[in-house]
Amino acid sequence: MMAAEDATAKVNLYLHVIGRRADGYHLLDSLAVFAGAADGLSVLPGQSLSLEVLGPEGGALATEPDNLVLRAARLLADAAGRPLPGAALRLDKRLPVASGIGGGSADAAAALRALDQFWDLGMGAVRLEALATSLGADVPVCVASRPARMGGVGDILSPAPRLPPFGLLLANPRLALATPRVFAGRVGPFSAPATLPAGWTDAAAMAAALRTLRNDLEAPAIALCPPVGEVLSILGALPGALLARMSGSGATCFAVFADGAAAARAAGALPPGWWRWGGHARS
Numbered sequence: 001m002m003a004a005e006d007a008t009a010k011v012n013l014y015l016h017v018i019g020r021r022a023d024g025y026h027l028l029d030s031l032a033v034f035a036g037a038a039d040g041l042s043v044l045p046g047q048s049l050s051l052e053v054l055g056p057e058g059g060a061l062a063t064e065p066d067n068l069v070l071r072a073a074r075l076l077a078d079a080a081g082r083p084l085p086g087a088a089l090r091l092d093k094r095l096p097v098a099s100g101i102g103g104g105s106a107d108a109a110a111a112l113r114a115l116d117q118f119w120d121l122g123m124g125a126v127r128l129e130a131l132a133t134s135l136g137a138d139v140p141v142c143v144a145s146r147p148a149r150m151g152g153v154g155d156i157l158s159p160a161p162r163l164p165p166f167g168l169l170l171a172n173p174r175l176a177l178a179t180p181r182v183f184a185g186r187v188g189p190f191s192a193p194a195t196l197p198a199g200w201t202d203a204a205a206m207a208a209a210l211r212t213l214r215n216d217l218e219a220p221a222i223a224l225c226p227p228v229g230e231v232l233s234i235l236g237a238l239p240g241a242l243l244a245r246m247s248g249s250g251a252t253c254f255a256v257f258a259d260g261a262a263a264a265r266a267a268g269a270l271p272p273g274w275w276r277w278g279g280h281a282r283s
């Protein structure tokens with residue numbers, strides 16, 4: 001018996017910071033979508049619970065004392081409330097770490113899904129999402145890894161507007177940004193939540209609406225890491241780019257294209273040395 005799940009990159013098409021809770025966490029309004037870029041997570045029978053990290057971005061996690069994958073596995077095992085067989089987890093890490101596309105969150109969600117199958121727990125999406133909340137604000141949306149509107153601190157999910165097919169280009173200048181520092185650098189009044197239509201019929205209409213919205217973490221991210229501003233200028237100037245914006249707390253930025261082929265072509269035009277991915281957004 002084995003189980004395998006993709007842990008897909010999350011992109012915040014807009015992100016409004018609309019308030020702050022007493023515990024310091026920020027209240028958000030965001031539209032999350034998912035790209036084809038992904039880490040891979042597999043589970044095989046093992047003596048105990050173990051994790052092996054491989055892949056081009058795995059080195060960044062070599063000194064990670066508490067990988068989110070193992071935290072997710074322990075949480076699920078506790079929730080099951082009965083002794084469970086060992087599981088040998090293998091993470092193929094391809095998404096840059098601490099880069100605003102929720103790689104760790106996606107890994108944790110993939111671990112919940114894979115182990116729910118492997119241990120035959122039958123938890124299902126609703127109970128996995130409830131468990132996911134305690135692993136991080138971004139983990140619940142990664143359980144289904146489908147477009148969703150994020151509210152609360154990111155953990156209250158509601159349906160996204162009907163989205164047209166569109167292409168996404170992700171670009172990271174290989175600079176890490178710590179999420180707490182970016183939130184702490186945000187100044188000024190809070191934003192209002194966005195007013196969204198029931199859906200958009202094509203990518204250009206979606207991008208036009210998104211251009212009236214923003215990522216409120218862009219300014220503090222650029223203050224901490226000025227190259228993010230250059231990434232945004234380069235993405236915005238690519239032929240066919242309908243919108244360029246930062247995702248999450250950065251430093252990964254994205255551009256929206258009419259289709260996946262245009263986004264994949266544009267990936268080839270980015271400066272050497274940047275991490276990039278271009279293709280269709282998942283629907």
Ligand SMILES: C[C@](O)(CO)[C@H](O)COP(=O)(O)OP(=O)(O)OC[C@H]1O[C@@H](n2ccc(N)nc2=O)[C@H](O)[C@@H]1O
Pocket residue numbers: 012015024025026027028030100102105135136137138139152153154179180183247248249
């Ligand atoms: C910015 C986003 O990427 C948007 O999708 C997410 O909200 C971040 O989600 P995440 O990385 O899963 O965040 P967590 O691991 O829960 O929190 C990391 C830190 O970010 C800050 N944080 C996070 C989420 C939130 N709504 N408000 C915050 O102020 C807090 O300082 C927190 O200690």
Ligand SMILES: Nc1ncnc2c1ncn2[C@@H]1O[C@H](COP(=O)(O)OP(=O)(O)OP(=O)(O)O)[C@@H](O)[C@H]1O
Pocket residue numbers: 061064066067068069096097098099100101102103104105106107108138179248249250
């Ligand atoms: N499997 C994992 N993959 C990535 N990071 C992990 C993992 N396990 C633990 N971490 C820790 O979590 C931190 C945040 O990682 P992640 O890649 O999810 O950030 P992010 O892309 O900024 O996420 P978000 O968009 O949710 O803010 C890392 O700096 C690392 O210390």
